[in-house]
Amino acid sequence: MAKIQIPKDYKPRPYQSPLWDYLASGGKRAVAVWHRRAGKDITSMNWTIYSAFKRPGLYWHLLPTYQQGRKIVWDGITRDGKAFLDHWPEELVTGVNNTEMKLELKNGSIWQVVGTDNVDRLVGANPVGCIFSEYSLQDPRAWDYIRPILAENGGWAVFIYTPRGRNHGHKLLQLAKKNDNWFAETLTIDNTKCIPMSAIEEERAAGMAEELIQQEFYASFDAPLVGSYYGDAMTKIMEDGRICKVPYDSRLPVHTAWDIGMHDATAIWFFQINNREVWVIDYYEDSGKGLEDYAAVLKEKMYTYGDHIAPHDIAVRELGTGKSRQEVALNFGIRFRIAPQIGIQDGISAVRQVLPRCWFDEDRCERGIDAMKQYRKEFDDKRGMYREKPNHDWTSHGADAFRYLAVGMREERDLSELPAFADMEYAII
Numbered sequence: 001m002a003k004i005q006i007p008k009d010y011k012p013r014p015y016q017s018p019l020w021d022y023l024a025s026g027g028k029r030a031v032a033v034w035h036r037r038a039g040k041d042i043t044s045m046n047w048t049i050y051s052a053f054k055r056p057g058l059y060w061h062l063l064p065t066y067q068q069g070r071k072i073v074w075d076g077i078t079r080d081g082k083a084f085l086d087h088w089p090e091e092l093v094t095g096v097n098n099t100e101m102k103l104e105l106k107n108g109s110i111w112q113v114v115g116t117d118n119v120d121r122l123v124g125a126n127p128v129g130c131i132f133s134e135y136s137l138q139d140p141r142a143w144d145y146i147r148p149i150l151a152e153n154g155g156w157a158v159f160i161y162t163p164r165g166r167n168h169g170h171k172l173l174q175l176a177k178k179n180d181n182w183f184a185e186t187l188t189i190d191n192t193k194c195i196p197m198s199a200i201e202e203e204r205a206a207g208m209a210e211e212l213i214q215q216e217f218y219a220s221f222d223a224p225l226v227g228s229y230y231g232d233a234m235t236k237i238m239e240d241g242r243i244c245k246v247p248y249d250s251r252l253p254v255h256t257a258w259d260i261g262m263h264d265a266t267a268i269w270f271f272q273i274n275n276r277e278v279w280v281i282d283y284y285e286d287s288g289k290g291l292e293d294y295a296a297v298l299k300e301k302m303y304t305y306g307d308h309i310a311p312h313d314i315a316v317r318e319l320g321t322g323k324s325r326q327e328v329a330l331n332f333g334i335r336f337r338i339a340p341q342i343g344i345q346d347g348i349s350a351v352r353q354v355l356p357r358c359w360f361d362e363d364r365c366e367r368g369i370d371a372m373k374q375y376r377k378e379f380d381d382k383r384g385m386y387r388e389k390p391n392h393d394w395t396s397h398g399a400d401a402f403r404y405l406a407v408g409m410r411e412e413r414d415l416s417e418l419p420a421f422a423d424m425e426y427a428i429i
Contacts, residue, residue, distance in 0.1 A: 004089050004091055004092065005089075006049060006050055006053055006089065007046040007049055007050055007087065008049070008086075008087050008088070008089050009082070009086070009087060010042070010046040010087055012043060013039065013192075013194070015038070015187060015191060015192045015194070016038075016039060016043045018183075018185065019032050019043065019158075019183060019185065020043065020047065022183040023047050023156065023158070023183075027156070027181075027183055028150075028154075028155070028156045028157070028181070029156070029157055029158075029176070029179075029181065029182045029183070030156075030157075030158045030159065030176075030182065030183035030184075031158075031159045031172055031173050031176040031182065031183065031184045031185070032044075032158065032159065032160045032161075032183075032185050032187075033161060033162065033163060033169070033173055033185065033186040033187070033219050034160065034162070034185075034186075034187045034192075034219070035162060035187060035188050035189050035192070035195075035216065035217045035218065035219050036162055036216040036217060037079070037194070037195060038187055038192055038194060039194075040133065040160035040161075041061075041072060041073060041076065041084070041131075041133055041160065042078055042084065042087070044061075044131045044133070044158050044160055045061060045073065045084060045087065045131065046087055047158070048061065048111060048129055048131060049087060049088055049089075049111075051128075051129050051156070052105060052107075052109040052111055052129070053092065053105070053107060053109070055109075055128060055129075056105075056107045056108040056109045057109055057110075057126075057127070057128035057129065057153075057155075058109070058110050058112070058125060058126060058127045058128060059109065059110065059111045059112070059127060059128065059129040059130070060111075060112055060113075060114045060125075060127045060129070060130045060131070061073050061111070061112070061113045061114065061130075061131045061133060062113075062114045062115070062116050062130060062131060062132050062133060062138065062142060063113065063114070063115055063116070063133050063134055063138075064115065064116060064117065064134050064137040064138045064139075064393060065115045065116075065117045065393065066114075066115030066117060067115070068115065068134070069101060069113040069114060069115050070101060070113065072133070072134075073101075073113045073133070074098075074101045074113045085103075088103060088111075092105055092106050092107075093105060093106075094106050100112065101113035101114075116132075116138045116139050116142035116394075117139070117393060117394065118264065118287075119139055119141045119142045119145055119287075120287055120288050122142060122145050122146065123145060125149075126149060126153060127146065127149065127150070127155060128150070128153055128154075128155035128156075129155055129156050129157075130146055130150065130155070130156070130157045130158070131157075131158050131160065132157065132158070132159045132160070132161075133160050133161070134160075134161050134162075135159040135160065135161040135168075135169055135172070136161040136162065136163060136164040136167060136168070136169030136170075137161070137164055137374075137393070138394075139393070139394035140168040140367075140370070141394075143157075143172075159172060162215060162216055162219060163215055163219055163220060163221040163223070164215070164225055164374065165221065165223075165225040165228075165231065165373060165374070166221050166222075167370055167373060167374055168370060169221075170221045173186070186219050187219065188217065188218045188219045189217045189218065190218075195217065200213065200217060209226055211223045211226050212226045225373070225374065225376065226376075226386070227376040227377040227379065227386045227391075228373065228374065228375065228376045229348055229351075229352075229375050229376060229377070229390070229399070230351065230352070230355065230372050230373065230375060230399075231373055231374075231376075233352060233355040233356070234355070234369070234372055234373045235373075236356070237355065237356075237358065237360065242358065242359045242360065243359075243360045243362045243369060244359070244360075244361075244362055245361060245362065245363075246279050246280065246281050246359050246360065246361040247281070247361075248272075248281050248282075248303060249272060249274070249279070250304065252272040252273070252274060252279075253272070253304055253305060253306030253307075254270050254271070254272055254281065254282075254303035254304065254305050254306065255270075255271055255272070255273070255305070255306045255307045255308070255309065255405075255409060256268050256269065256270055256271075256298070256305065256307070256308045256309065257269045257271070257309040257339075257401050257402065257404045257405030257408060257409070258308065258309065258310045258311075258336075258401055258404065259311065259396075259397050259398070259400040259401035259404065260310060260311065260314060260325065261287060261397065264287055264397070265285055265286065265287040265394070265397040266285065266286060266287065266289070266294060266397070267283070267284070267285045267368070267371075267397035267398045267400070267401040268283070268284045268285070268294065268297075268401060269282075269283055269365075269368060269398075269401050269402055269405050270282035270283065270284070270301070270303065271405060271409070273409065273410075273411060276357055276411075277357055277358075277359065278354060278357050278358045278359070278409070279358075279359050280358055280359065280360045280361065280365055280368075281361050281364065281365075282301065282303075282361065282364045282365065283364060283365040283366075283367060283368035283369075283398065284297055285367060285368070285397060285398065291325060291328055291329045291332055291334070292332050294334075295329070295332035295333055295334055298334070299333075307337050307408070307409070307410065308329075308334050308335060308336050308337065309336070309337055309338075309339050309404050309405060309408035309409065310326070310336040310337070310338060310339065310404065311338070311339060311400075311404055312338050312339065312341040314326045314329075314336055314338065315338060326338070337408065338408075339404040339407050339408030340407050340408065342407055344389075344390065344403075345388070346407075347403040347404075347406065347407050348390075348403065350403070350406040350407045351399075351402055351403055351406040353406070354405070354406040354409075367398065368398040368401075368402070370395075371394070371395040371396075371397070371398030371399055372395075372398060372399060372402060374395045375390065375391075375395040375396065375398075375399035376390070376391055376395075377389065377390065377391060378390065378391040378392075379391070
């Protein structure tokens with residue numbers, strides 16, 4: 001019987017060897033911030049191939065979206081023209097499911113390409129090895145779901161990405177650097193030498209933004225996030241010290257602004273207005289729940305509420321019940337006020353006008369702040385440029401809710417002019 005080589009047609013390049021050697025020696029957690037075209041996915045996938053035949057189990061290669069998973073990995077081709085899937089020895093593959101992007105192996109292992117755009121779908125599975133590809137663009141909740149599973153079953157996780165500003169990817173790298181049990185590495189083209197400078201100059205000559213070059217080829221976390229709608233404004237807020245502790249002031253009503261998801265996440269911002277300042281004191285996001293559950297969340301927070309702002313489609317009556325979600329919410333004590341229906345671009349402009357007046361609580365609003373920083377335009381791969389429309393991903397829910405805040409909020413008077421609570425009108429809850 002002929003011997004089967006694993007990995008098949010793959011040998012780590014010198015700069016890829018430290019990551020491979022760490023994993024081969026039993027390492028369980030690795031962060032590899034490598035520049036574009038350094039071979040992140042092909043290296044990590046070949047490690048998965050090795051692992052899948054060594055330990056039977058479920059292995060995931062996770063991308064920010066299902067579509068990206070199909071394009072980058074399942075249908076992916078190396079610069080040498082070799083399909084990613086060809087690295088799996090066909091003699092040991094017993095089943096191929098193109099729809100679910102899944103391979104079944106003779107020893108019982110399963111390898112699957114997965115999108116983290118709906119993290120609820122990950123719940124209930126028991127992976128023993130996970131590649132988080134483009135982690136800086138993923139919903140960070142995916143790792144929160146998977147982390148306890150791998151801790152319990154002794155599995156491993158590898159995070160591979162290029163920077164996207166100082167977001168959760170940057171935080172994870174810093175944590176890894178401080179933990180002796182983690183592998184942490186940043187590689188630029190100066191480290192690998194695998195891309196000639198002439199190629200970078202060609203990109204510049206073709207119009208590639210310098211910020212994007214620094215981000216993609218020099219692994220810079222400080223380069224402005226290209227295509228971000230609010231990145232500059234959020235950076236200014238951070239530099240001004242307006243991301244800090246913002247306590248609840250019981251003299252002021254708390255208003256909420258909602259993005260209500262039917263089949264995905266619902267996001268809620270909690271804010272107070274004093275004269276011209278907007279104090280953003282809290283943020284909540286969840287999925288798979290009904291209005292009754294969100295009403296319970298509002299009650300648990302024990303704020304005294306003013307306006308509850310929602311998008312216009314909350315007034316649409318559903319075919320099954322004949323009632324709108326606005327009417328259903330009223331049964332649970334939430335009286336929604338509908339935000340003015342204006343275009344998305346006008347709403348984005350309204351947010352940009354409001355942000356200079358905002359203060360954010362750094363702890364309670366952490367996920368919402370990250371969403372605002374990373375909310376960006378959709379990228380056109382074919383044309384190599386950003387479209388004038390938002391990219392719909394995990395950041396959309398918080399950013400959309402804040403857009404309704406910006407267009408729907410009503411100004412308050414100064415604290416010194418406010419009447420006693422007994423003389424003020426509030427929403428029911």
